[in-house]
Amino acid sequence: MTYQFRKAIPSELPQIWAILQQAIARRKQDGSNQWQDGYPNPEVIQNDIDKNAGFVLIEGDTIIGYSALLINDEPAYKKIEGKWLTNDDFVVVHRIAISEHHLGKGLATKLVRFIEEFALSNNIFSIKADTNFDNFAMMKVLEKLGYTYCGEVYFRGSSRKAYEKVITKEEIR
Template identity: 65%
Template sequence: MNYNFRKANLSEAAAIWTILQQAIIRRKNDGSQQWQDGYPNLEVVKKDIQKEAGYVLTENEVIIGYASIVFNDEPAYADLVGKWLTNNEFVVLHRLAIAEGHLGKGLAKKILLFTEEIALQKNIFSIKVDTNFDNFAMLAIFEKLGYVYCGEVEFRGGKRKAFEKVLKKMV
């Protein structure tokens, strides 16, 4: 398949929002509490894109996945109940979602691997992520990719499991 991972354009916000809405419904159908409080929403997507943090996964130019990637900026991570593996620069990945009809192809994993490439290109060797305690699919992906559980963080009144992966420097 011809996959590309790139920064999103504001004109793509509606398509991205559709993918996120599908993911919100999936989380609800799975019995999860994650994303059931009006977040994320279209305004969040637009802000991601305006801050150049919104990224899309495309297949033959069709948007099939989304994630927000920020550098060294997640205030909630300063209040981790636990201990991070590193205290250096880091990349944060939020709001990862895959479009209906593209599930089960390992695309969430692919987005995480693309995120690692972006981090390494910027000489950043840590990726920090979090997810809801009941997002079993994402928890399994973190485990498969070598993310280490570091503790809990709080977002919008809910506790989330926090993970970090330390990347190897390219030779």
């Protein structure tokens, strides 16, 4: 299959929100507290798109994944209980979700690889991400791709595992 990764456009919000609702339900089924408090919601996704931070993974004409990417823009990352690998420019990854109809194909890994290519295309060599302590699927993806656990950051009153990866052009090829 051929996949594309590009910025989301406003008319795609309904498809993106449907994928995120599926992911929210999966987190609940897994017994996770992540995304069980009304976040994310359509307004968050609209804000991502408005700020050119919303990105979609596409197979053919179908949106099958979503993530938000920010450059050097995560205030919570300034206060880490631990230590980041770098203090250089970085891409922040938030809200990774894959359609329930496309699970089990390694697409979260593929999506993160596209994010790494996005960072390199912007001459940024660090990617930072965080996830709930009970989001074992996301931790597995990050660890498999060589992300280093750096400590804890806090969002909306709860701690999250923080990861960073320093990437090189050779690694993506």
